[in-house]
Amino acid sequence: MASNVERDLIETPERLVWAAGIAIGASLPHWPILPIWVPGLLLVAVAWRLGAARFGWPLPNMLVRIVFAFASFSAVLFQYQTINGLEAGTALLIVMVALKYLESKTARDQLVLMIIAYFLLFASLLVDRGFLMVIYLLSFVWLTTVALLQLGRRGSLLGTVDTAKQAGRLLLHAMPIMLILFVLFPRLPGPLWGIPGINSMGRSGLSDTMSPGDLTELGLSDDVAFRVDFYDIPPGPDRLYWRGPVLSNFNGRTWSTDGPGMRPNMVDTLELSGDPISYRVMLEPHDRRWVFALDIPVEWTADRDIRMESHYQLVRTRRSIRSNFDYEVTSYPEYRAREPINERVREYYLRLPADSNPRSRELAARWRADSSSDREIIANALSIFREGQFFYTLTPPPLGANTADDFLFQTREGFCEHYASAFTILMRAAGIPARVVTGYHGGELNPLGEYYIVYQSNAHAWTEVWLDGEGWVRVDPTAAVAPDRISSGISGRSVVGEQSRRAAFQGIPWIRNALLAWDAAHTYWNAWVIGYGPELQRALLEALGMSRPHWAKLAALAAAALVAISALLTLYLSWSFRRSARRDQALRLFERFSHKLERAKVAPRASSEGPFDYGQRASSSLPDHAKEIDAITRAYMKARYEPNGDKTAISELTGLVRAFDPAAAG
Amino acid sequence: MATTTLRTATSGIDDPGRLIEPVLEALNHIIVGKREELRLSLACLLARGHLLIEDLPGVGKTTLAHALAKVMDLSYQRIQFTSDLLPADVIGVSIFRRDNGQFEFHKGPIFSQLLLADEINRATPKAQSALLEAMEERQVTADGSTYALPTPFFVVATRNPTQQIGTFPLPESQIDRFLMQITLGYPGPTEERELLANGDRRTLVDEMDSLLSVDALLNLQAAVENVHLSDALLDYVQALIAHTRESGEFVQGLSPRGALALIRAAQAWALMAGHDGVYPEDVQAVLPSVIVHRLDPAQGRDIDPAGTGQAIIDAVPVT
Incomplete structure (x- = not known):
């Protein structure tokens, strides 16, 4: 039982407000992933407790508190069907913080809250390890230390600024230990435990199907898809086609990837030419297994993890990408497949649902009859896009059952996927094997970091046609309609009056520069801190003259460095104490x-x-x-x-x- | 605190004790059995502070003030504070002189070297502040002209215990202007018997000789400020101040002005004790009377105000 003195101490509103601020601030990063009632409960508990201190509201007695505790425990259990795992565990922890705050009567209660706050802050790294979050986190660790010092005082609180300095000194003393652990602690490949892909939830990205209107959302999204660092001269925009899912199946409305077993086995022997392009891609999590690369990837790192599909797409073999993923690729921009494809494969890429798009089929048949070569048919098709009063817009009118017919002969408004889809249908109808390729096109150069940023708004769809003797050839029908979109690498969205936020800011130089600088900081953070894994560690240690140390040796080294640093700190602190003692x-x-x-x-x-x-x-x-x-x-x-x-x-x-x-x- | 170590000791005064002891002795003859209180009063005077006496009527407050004035040959005035007292009654009034057609300032009773402000909390805040402001500024401003108060200027104010009816409490900011507050209290039985046997002390006051010249007093006052303050002592004083602020025993801790008052009073005490520097004991001696009127015990702390100072001393280690 606490003495009356202690009880009086915490009744001072200042202490309660400190504790409330820390409890709320430490749990804040978790709020977005929690059901609304969890932060709600915390806020109610805080308001209740503060009201009790300020206006003398009655506080719940022991029995009511026990009922509360059971009720909220059951609520968490009901919500998640478990109390294990990140979200359920965090929810439970925050519920406990709320109840503890409500019943806090002694200085000890408040100190317990502070310790839980440290834990919550640490756990927020499981939610988000972005640059912004880490800044928030570090400042709150500092604030929590200030609160810990303040609430630990028996008398009235001291000046916040002085205490903040004291807390800062304490954290500075801890800094070398943190650095040693960060650099030397044995790194395991991949995360220690499965961190759920919270990052990717609700975030837009490509999908493995494409129906009219799907990419509209992406067209307006400012989220970054990935960043690319070219080791040599970056290729021009006409080559910046980042290959994603290849869609070969059409059901009359929706294009989709092949299901298992549907794709004919096709091993192409490619003839590569041109200068190879080497680059590093820093992929944002998107909860899919796709890995983006320029045509046509030949070599890549993490080769046990990434393999190439028969249609040249790179995919990760095991897990979908739920945290930032880095890899290096070397691509050859020009390639040829000399061997013809067999009949079965040709059939596969010519399939169209019967009875759909009669007018388009008729047009294609006419072309086939009049033309001598596939090339000519392609040129015919591109010319109707170019000359037939087609408009590029991100807000096209809806299409009926025969999407290609409606688009080609009536609405004539659409964006890349409409063009790619209609063009591919025309090609197939004309007897040319064709498929839709989705991915990203272009990217924005960040001059501060000399790397490209590819946004979700760079999402694009184009067509590949098979020409005998040449292989799969990329044809981008959108380029025929909106050449700006292709040549600049940035969207020509201004023509449709609908702009993304980023596009709206592009015109203001300082905002644009600030955004780019921020992105550069973020990128380096991801590359060198979050991305500090076994490979970087090995490289660093090799630079220090240790080649491939065993993890046990590494652990011993870390321990030795810790002991050394602790000894140095002790020496320093005792020296500074003795210096003041010597006077006396x-x-x-x-x-x-x-x-x-x-x-x-x-x-x-x-x-x-x-x-x-x-x-x-x-x-x-x-x-x-x-x-x-x-x-x-x-x-x-x-x-x-x-x-x-x-x-x-x-x-x-x-x-x-x-x-x-x-x-x-x- | 390098500057404090450079201060030189009591320059110009060979032996302050030799000057002060006879004064104390003479006062002790008038106010019997209150040796400690007299010493504090004198220290307060040497530290250029003003003295507040909280006590019941009739325990010798007036006699003490009068005796102090007499023994040091100071001009003496007394103002009885009442609820209808006006500021002009304290500082003076401008009167129109018909013969030369000009206003002439008639100095009020405040223009004296030793002023006894009796029952100060019986007057309204307006009249109180007229006095208290003059105490701080050591000058009076009336009708646009400023008149310096005489030196030395020493106010002995008395107040009735605040529980009594018909009193206006002194605001905290004004009560801070008094360096010390002391209580005389009833004399002990032996002393009271002597008092009863020897009759009215006031006649004795009139017969007192002046034992200290104004010049000597001013010299002593100057010497007080030069009494050495070592780093170790300042550490101790800071620990005391920190205790008043952090222990939660008081509504508010000691203000910097209060802390300075503590130092000044301790210097005066050290000078009187003949120490070359301020000792922790000097601080301990003056601390209760310096803080008693400045610190309010926090709610729920039932501390006898008289015991507050000792409680602080006991709580803070001397290092």
Whole structure:
């Protein structure tokens, strides 16, 4: 049971507000992933407790609190069907914080809350490890330390600024330990435990199907899909086609990837030419297994993890990408497949649902009859896009059942997927094997970091047609309609009056620069801190002259460095303490004198007893030594409190104290 | 605190104790059995502070003030504070002189070297502040002209215990202007018997000799400020101040002005004790009377105001 004094102390609103601020701030990063009632409960508990302190509202008694505890525990269990795992665990923790805050009566309760706050802050790294979050986190660790110092005081709170400085010093002392653990702690490939892909939830990205209107959402999204660092000269925009899912199946409305077993087995022997392009891709999590690369990827890192599908798409073999994923690729921009495809494969890429798009089929059949080559048919098709009053817009009118017919002959408004879809249908109808390729096109160069940013709004769809003797050839029908979109690499969305936020800011230089600078900081953070895994660690250690150390050796090294740093810190701190103590050599001599008196049965000096008073008391209880005691006291007062308390006074005191021996018979 | 170590000791005064002890002795003859209180009063005067005496009527407050004035040859005035007292009654009034057609300022009773402000909390805040402001500024402004108060200027104010009816409490900011507050209290039985046997002390006051010249007093006052303050002592004083602020025992801690008052009073005490520097004991001696009127115990702390100072001293170790 706490004493009344402690209870009074925490009733001061200042302490309650500190604790409330930390409890709310530490749990804030978790709010987005929690059901609304969890933060709601916390806020209600905080308001209730503060109201009780301020306006004397009644607080729940023990029975009600127990009911509350059971109810909220059951609510968490009901919500998640478990109390395990990140979200359920966090929800439970925050519910507990709310109830603990509500019942907090003693300083100890508040200190417990602070410790939980540290834990919640740490756990927020499981939600988000972005740059912004880490800044928030570090500042809140500092604030929590300030609160811990403040709430640990028995008296009234001290100035926040002074306490903040003190907390900052404490954290600075801890900094070397943090760095050593970060650099040397043995790294495991991949996360230690499965961090759920919260990042990717609700975030837009490509999908494995495409129906009219799907990419509209992406067209307006400012989210970053990935960033690319080219090792040499970046290729021009006409080559910046980042290949994603290849869609070969059409059901009359929706294009989709092949299901298992549907794709004919096709091994192409490619003839590569042109200068290879090497680059590093930093992929944002998108909860799919796709890995983006320029045509046509030949070599890539993490090769055990990434393989190429028969239609040239790279995919990750095991897990979908739920955290930032880095890889390096070398691509050849030009390639040829000399071997013809077999009939079965040709059939596969010519399939169209029967009875759909009669007008388009008719048009294609006419072309086939009039043309001598596939090339000519392609040119015919592109020319109707170019010359037939087609418009590029992100807000096209809806299409009926025969999507290609409606689009080609009626609405004539659409964006890449409409063009790619209609073009592919025309090609197939004309007997040319064709498929839709989705992915991203272009990217924005960040001059601060010399890398490209590819946004979701760069999502694109184009067509590949099979030409005998050449292989799969990329044809981008959108380029025929909106060449700007292709040549600039940035969307030509301004033509439709619908702009993304980023596009709206592009015109204001300083905002644009600030956004790019922010992105550069973010990218380096991801590349060097979040991305600090086994490979970077090995590279760093090799640079330090250690090649491929065993993890046990690494752990031993980390431990040794920790011990060394702790020893150094201890030395430093004791040195700075001693420096202030050295001033008080006189005090230590006087304490020695006090010990001698204690052995001579003089009652010890009370901590608040002045030395002069003490000396007089000692003189009167040891009258035989009164003269020496008076001399020592006077020398001490002189050394410590009088203006000429210099070295001679100290040495006089040293001699007197050394000679003093009250235990001997006087 | 390098500057404090450079301060030189009591320059110009060979032995302050030799000057002060006879004064104390003479006062002790008038106010019997209150040696400690007299010493504090004198320290307050040497520290250029003003003295507040909270006590019942008739325990010798007036006699003490009068005796102090007499023994140091100071001009003496007394103002009885009442609820209808006006500021002009304290500082003076401008009167139109018909013969030369000009206003002439008639100085009020405040223009004296030792002023006894009796029952100060019986007056309205307006009249109180007229006095208290003059105490702080050591000058009076009336009708646009400023008149310096005489030096030394020493106010001994008395107040009735605040529980009494018909009192206006002094605001905290004004009560801060008094360096010390002391209580005389009833004399002990022996002293009271002597008092009863020897009759009215006021006649004795009239017969007192002046023992300290104004010049000597001013010298002593100057010497007080030069009494050495060592780092170790300042550490101790800071620990005391921190305790008043952090322990939660008081509504508010000691203000910087209060802390400075503590130092100044301790310097005066050290000078009177003949110490070359301020000792922790000097601080402990003056602390109760310096803080008693400045600190309000926090709610729920039932501390006898008189015990507050000792409680602080006991709680803070001397280092």
